Amino acid sequence: MWGEAVRIEGLELISFRNYTRLALSLPGSLHLFLGGNGQGKTNLLEAIYLVATGRSMRAGRDEEMIRWGAPQAEVRLEAESLRGRYELQVVLTPRGKRAYVNGNWVRRLGELLEYLSAVLFVPDDLHLVKGGPEARRRYLDGQLVQALPAYREALAKFQRILRQRNRLLDRIGQGEGSAGSLEVWDAAFVEEASRVIHRRALAVEALSPLAAEAHQRVAGSKELSLRYRPYFLEETEDEAPTSLDVIRERVEASLREARPLELRRGTSLVGPQRDDLEMTLDGRSARRFASQGEQRTVVLACKIAELELMASYLGEYPVLLLDDVLSELDPVRQAAFVEVAMGRTQTLVTSTEATSLPAGLREQGRSYRVRAGQIQPEEEALRDGSVGG
Amino acid sequence: MVLPGPLARLVEELSRLPGIGPKTAQRLAFHIVEQPQERVTALANALVEAREQIRTCSVCCNLTDVDPCRLCSDPQRDDALLCVVEGPRDVMALERTREYRGRYHVLRGAISPLDGIGPGELRIRELLDRLQSGEVREVILATDPDPEGEATAMYLSRLLKPLGVKVTRMARGMPVGGSVEYMDEVTLAKAMEGRREIT
Numbered sequence A: 001m002w003g004e005a006v007r008i009e010g011l012e013l014i015s016f017r018n019y020t021r022l023a024l025s026l027p028g029s030l031h032l033f034l035g036g037n038g039q040g041k042t043n044l045l046e047a048i049y050l051v052a053t054g055r056s057m058r059a060g061r062d063e064e065m066i067r068w069g070a071p072q073a074e075v076r077l078e079a080e081s082l083r084g085r086y087e088l089q090v091v092l093t094p095r096g097k098r099a100y101v102n103g104n105w106v107r108r109l110g111e112l113l114e115y116l117s118a119v120l121f122v123p124d125d126l127h128l129v130k131g132g133p134e135a136r137r138r139y140l141d142g143q144l145v146q147a148l149p150a151y152r153e154a155l156a157k158f159q160r161i162l163r164q165r166n167r168l169l170d171r172i173g174q175g176e177g178s179a180g181s182l183e184v185w186d187a188a189f190v191e192e193a194s195r196v197i198h199r200r201a202l203a204v205e206a207l208s209p210l211a212a213e214a215h216q217r218v219a220g221s222k223e224l225s226l227r228y229r230p231y232f233l234e235e236t237e238d239e240a241p242t243s244l245d246v247i248r249e250r251v252e253a254s255l256r257e258a259r260p261l262e263l264r265r266g267t268s269l270v271g272p273q274r275d276d277l278e279m280t281l282d283g284r285s286a287r288r289f290a291s292q293g294e295q296r297t298v299v300l301a302c303k304i305a306e307l308e309l310m311a312s313y314l315g316e317y318p319v320l321l322l323d324d325v326l327s328e329l330d331p332v333r334q335a336a337f338v339e340v341a342m343g344r345t346q347t348l349v350t351s352t353e354a355t356s357l358p359a360g361l362r363e364q365g366r367s368y369r370v371r372a373g374q375i376q377p378e379e380e381a382l383r384d385g386s387v388g389g
Numbered sequence B: 001m002v003l004p005g006p007l008a009r010l011v012e013e014l015s016r017l018p019g020i021g022p023k024t025a026q027r028l029a030f031h032i033v034e035q036p037q038e039r040v041t042a043l044a045n046a047l048v049e050a051r052e053q054i055r056t057c058s059v060c061c062n063l064t065d066v067d068p069c070r071l072c073s074d075p076q077r078d079d080a081l082l083c084v085v086e087g088p089r090d091v092m093a094l095e096r097t098r099e100y101r102g103r104y105h106v107l108r109g110a111i112s113p114l115d116g117i118g119p120g121e122l123r124i125r126e127l128l129d130r131l132q133s134g135e136v137r138e139v140i141l142a143t144d145p146d147p148e149g150e151a152t153a154m155y156l157s158r159l160l161k162p163l164g165v166k167v168t169r170m171a172r173g174m175p176v177g178g179s180v181e182y183m184d185e186v187t188l189a190k191a192m193e194g195r196r197e198i199t
């Protein structure tokens, strides 16, 4: 047995994407799903991500996940973690989605985040370093909403206030409201914005050494460092404040200062929706200077750090979902990643080709064949003679 | 199968109700047409009578069948205390605690630019009218503890304080993001007791 880790024991899909009906049990810690393009590998991980977080990592609309022509879709998952055994269920209909824990309807979907914790790694994540700041904020938020209920609450509230405030600024711009009506949102805006920034800054303080260590193991050279950069930080300031009181003062001051410009532009110009996560290698911006290979190593280190940070917050390792990313890495990085992740977490890996996976992986894990919304253990698939020798 | 016209119209009307989708509407419609005539007549009359007889109290803006409503005309209640809530169901929730003995004022909503609701859409002018007489000594803001409720409380406190009336806010400790109507009696009673003056 391995250490404390969340474990998915079984999964059932009904009319989900290209699965008509699937029942899968997942004993053990490593599972490899192999199959050609368009067979349902990502769909499988999407279903797990849906019951873990209440949303898809890719669908624009929830309805897209319902099998074409079917009235509704259902995902059911059984897992065991520190909080015991539980069953999660999400039902998708054209009119919305409903979640159940152990058969009981949960009023607020966010409650799902209390249960199955998961770290997802997809090829898109490889743009983490070079891409826009929203990808890096999403990287932070993805782990914090799962690990910290108070963060989830603050972020949801902040986003709501931000939308209200933006709509109001827009209306004022069209002459439909007075500038004074903006002030009633200020106190709450400052409070929730500050809490979001505070939590993110603390998390990055904890993430940075974890990422540096992982990077050292994979790359062997150059020191990786992560720093949170709130929007109010001056170019000349190196460190973000980590005291909530100081953050509150800065947010409040910036809000006051930005008001005239916000009124002119008709949208909010301050707040954590403009923050960034800075990554440096030997003190230089990775976004600007890292080579392609270096960027990949940085992303890998960030993902390992995410896993470790969540484990330290939650007291157990989340499930690791790797969608077609191992094949994007060279053998050295693959090996490093496998060494860190496997043995600590339950890991689900998808790949189009078995040969692109690290050699040891297939012996350690169970392989499955994914084909047109059906999943069969590899041995059975071979026995059935669907694959010649 | 194509629904017969009258049945289709019933489905159509029912599915306009909040929380009722086409499936449920159909189930209800089929159920209704299988009921004895008296039951259906009773239902139809209840709908029409409720709509005809329920109106807005000219004092507190709550829904009522007599104007002023029973809470406004009850001589036992304390005119010096005025509790401001978002909706009629919040009044019911607070009444269930049997602790509060003052009067109410129902805003019929909360400030929400996303829904096109500004202060002008709320029953605030009526509230100001009630404060004219000088009988009210304390206004308790009991809007929901979510962003819209907080913004509404903030707006009202800024509006009312210059009038010299004491303005208090129901205590924190109400579940965050919750709403008054869903709070249990004990929590509500405590929140009311622990209200604080807004500075």
Ligand SMILES: Nc1ncnc2c1ncn2[C@@H]1O[C@H](COP(=O)(O)OP(=O)(O)OP(=O)(O)O)[C@@H](O)[C@H]1O
Pocket: A016, A017, A018, A019, A035, A036, A037, A038, A039, A040, A041, A042, A043, A044, A064, A065, A066, A067, A068, A324, A352
């Ligand atoms: N709502 C739906 N109903 C039925 N089929 C769907 C639905 N949504 C997507 N699909 C189909 O599911 C198939 C499998 O998608 P999936 O993303 O899981 O493929 P994959 O195995 O990950 O492939 P790749 O290796 O290319 O990433 C696609 O061909 C798509 O057409």
Ligand SMILES: [Mg+2]
Pocket: A041, A042, A043, A323, A324
């Ligand atoms: Mg895929």
Ligand SMILES: [Zn+2]
Pocket: B057, B058, B059, B060, B061, B062, B068, B069, B070, B071, B072
């Ligand atoms: Zn009344």
